[in-house]
Every structure is written in C-alpha cells, then in structure tokens.
Amino acid sequence: MKVLVAVKRVIDYNVKIRVKPDHSDVDLTNVKMAMNPFCEIAVEEAVRLKEKGVATEVVAVTVGPKAAQEQLRTAMALGADRAIHVQTDDKVESLAVAKLLKGVVDEEQPGLVILGKQAIDTDNNQTGQMLAALSGLPQGTFASEVDIQGEKVSVIREIDGGLQTVELSLPAIVTTDLRLNEPRYAKLPDIMKAKKKPLAVKTPEDYGVATASKVSLVKVEAPAERKGGIKVGSVDELVDKLKNEAKVL
C-alpha cells in the first residue's frame, strides 16, 4: 500500500511572532522556518507503517514556495521514498491546498493519506477534512492510534471528554494528533541520502486548480496585552488580593 503524507513549511514553533507595523500580516522576514510539528508526526507514522511492512512506499507532498523543498528533503531524510512539490508563491488557503492534494491523490492512488491535524501558523484544522470530502473518502481526524487491518483502518481519535474509536474503509484520510507518536530525528547519512531521492516539481496549473480565495485578510493585530501583574509574598496576601482586589473568590 502506498502512503501519501502532506507536510507544510511553517514558522518554527519556538519563535515569538511579530505583527507588521502596518497590520497587513505577521512579519516572516528572516524568521526560522521548519516542518509543522503535526506534519512531523504524520511523516513518522507513515515511516513506521513502512517499517512494519504495511506501507510499500511513502510519498511526501507539499504546496508552497521553492524553499518548501527543504521540508520535503527533511521528510525524505526521515524515511519518505520520494516527494512531490506543488510549487507556488501564492498564499494558498486550506480549500485550494485540499483541491491540489486531491489532484495528487487521483494521480498517485494511495491507500492512506496522513496529514497533521492543524498547521501552527493559520491554526485552521481544515485541510485533511476538506481533502476527505473532495476525494469522497472517510476521515479519521485527531488520531492518537492508527491500526491497519486488511481493507480497513481502525483509528483512535482524541475527542472532547476522551477517546473515540472508529473503523474506516480504505483508502482513507487520517490527521495526526500530538500523541500519535514521537517523531525521530534525521541522521546525517540519511540527510545526505535524501538529497538523491526523487523530487517532482509541479504547479497548481498541472492539477487545474485556481489558488485564488474568496476570503481576504483585512488586518492582523497583536492580541490585547495583559497588563503587568504583581508578585505577592504569601498565601494570605494572595487570598486577600483574590477576594478584595480581583473579587474572584
């Protein structure tokens, strides 16, 4: 079974972001970029499926600017066999990404597609579900366990209040939650080998997808700053402040 795994290049999760002074967007110039943490988990799961002999081939795909090839090379250093880069400098929203990924799914016919549950930049949590809808496939979102048995996949999902287990017919779409696995680090020899693995470059036009969106960004602002608090010296003082100053007790 072929497994397709989608990855996204995003700002490194440790970076404290800045809003541009003109409020047009977040300032990403000279900021450290990395693979979205949920996508790392998706790659790891795909590679583990290959190591278990369930997956025969792991294909990594991304949509984005030329620099996003770094993240595809990372995915290949971690164990993906080859990569597909849908190259565009446009800002591509979830719906258009899902349409492009559907194009890749139609072409590659994978048995399973794994995505992260959300990207830490837009925090949308949409692409996997949209891809499932467009491809007419079932979805196992927020997965903390994935078990493939023949023509079906059993997915344990993290839901409000606990866990839910669903069984899906294959092919299916799975999105990863944080607890699905602990991603490995790429080793230097594997990073070198990844440079020689095949990477196909495509364009949105190849899939007949227009990337324009009907949603426009009006402005981006920093959230309201919390005003500086105080440190209290004792539990008594804390209880007193909460009762008499903050009036929350």
Add this chain to the structure above:
Amino acid sequence: MSILVLADHHDGQLAGTTAHVVAAAQEIANAGGGDIDVLVAGEDVAAVAKSAAKLDGVARVRVADHAVYAHQLAEPLGALLVELAGDYSHVLASASTTGKNVMPRLAALKDVSQLSDVIAVESADTFSRPIYAGNAIATVKSDDVLKVLTVRSTGFDAVNGEGSASIEAIDTVVENSQSTFIKEDLAQSDRPELGAAKVVISGGRGMGNGENFKLLDGIADKLGAAIGASRAAVDAGYVPNDMQVGQTGKIVAPDLYIAVGISGAIQHLAGMKDSKVIVAINQDDEAPIFQVADYGLVGDLFQVLPELESKL
C-alpha cells in the same frame, strides 16, 4: 438570509457551548437580519431538541433523529449539512472536536472556505480569529455565498434559555458505508467541564507525578473549579490528555485560572491567556508564566497548595 447552528450534544444532553454559538449567530443576524435555526442530529435526541428550543433567539429547531447520525460521525453528518445548507447564508458550529471534524467537509463540498475558531463578529461577512497560537488576531472578510464558521465559545457570552422555538423533524437519511463507530472511552469526572468552568486550576510538570495532582482536588472542590494540565504533565503521564489546556488541547477563559508548576510556554498560554484573572504559583521566579499572571507567588507548590486549601 438565515443562519443554521449545529447543536453540540453528547449523552442525550445539549452541550453548553451551543448557547455561545447561538450568541454569535445573533450578532450575525443583528448585522444582516435573518432567522436562526438549530440543527440537532443524532440518535434519540428528543431531549436535546427540547433544550435547544429554549435557547433565546432560536426560531426553529430541526431534528434529524436516526441511527446513521449516532455519534455524529463526519461522513453522514457532513452529507446531511450539505443537503440543508442551501437554505442558509451562514452555517455555524462550536469549535469543539465535532465541529472541527465536520464543518470543513461541508465547506469543501459547497466549494467555499471555512473560518475556524471565530472569536468576534464584525459584520455579516467579516470576522476575527486568532492565528499563530493566539499571538495574532486576524480580521478576515469572506465573499463566499455561504459562510461556514466554527465559533470559539469563550469569545461569546451564552444566550439565556427562556425561548420557545418550534421543533420540526427532518427525514433526510444519508448512506454511510465508509465509517463505523466502534467505541468511546470518556474520562469520568464530577467536576465542571473544563471549557465551561468559572475557575480552573491546572498543574504542570512541576507537580512531579500524577499522585500529586490530588493536591489540587481540595482547592478545586472549595472553588468549584475544573482541573486542567499543561502538555508537559500530560506527556509525562501524570493525567489523561483530555485535561490538557493549550493550542492543541482545550481553550479556556475562566474568571480565575490558577497555574501551578507551569512554566508558561507559548502553546500553553494560547489556551488560557484570555482568562480574567491569572494566578501563577511557581518556584522559578523567572518563569514566563509570571509575565501574564495578575498575581504571582514564588514558592514551593508542596507548601503553598496545602496552605492555600486551608485558607480558602
């Protein structure tokens, strides 16, 4: 122009979040006019429909009661929403795991974008939502014919429950051969729901082990608080992951949030920094949590917690 709200429910009870989503729908209705309908989809949901009919501002409750909608699996629920969406200009759901699971399916099948985690309504087509783990607020305008939104319940005050909407059955039944519900393992708790609690007390890695979380019980009992946790505490196996507060867990905005042994990483702050009053108890006086805390107490939690409990 009318608005459809997907009701959140479990165990035959309407979830509190629905009243917050109806409040968001009312703001849209005020900006552009139109009725608010609530969709209750599930199996044996008559009681849920009755509760939904009482929410202020709701014109009509539409009930799809059938085994195929049990557990609100995304595939049949998405197909049902697509059937109904033609009557509406806006479809809203809470940004719960159910809403997040199904709404993007609806949006994609109607070829429109979806706006996630909306925290403010500017007008009938312009909304605000947090991005980058809540470190920026984006205002976005949608020119799509259908607006599909998930609503962050902490962004809107719940409507009251004194209305009397009509209840109508929907007999649309969709096929689903792709997904099957197997089981659910829900954490048992007598405490208030984390997302709706007025007071939340959370522990982090500083708690040391799961056993020590019991130190929070007495305080939570006295304050009627829900108990939360940081990701570090969950990953260390101290507590189950549905207790996690943060970008990847629950978003809370209680009147009082007490962070115990939590350093205050960006991802944790994303889940609680809209709380009205934040208290931090930590022995590291350099911990980032003190930058957002209204009241900080530097000290050993193993001494502070029993003392706090005795003085409440």
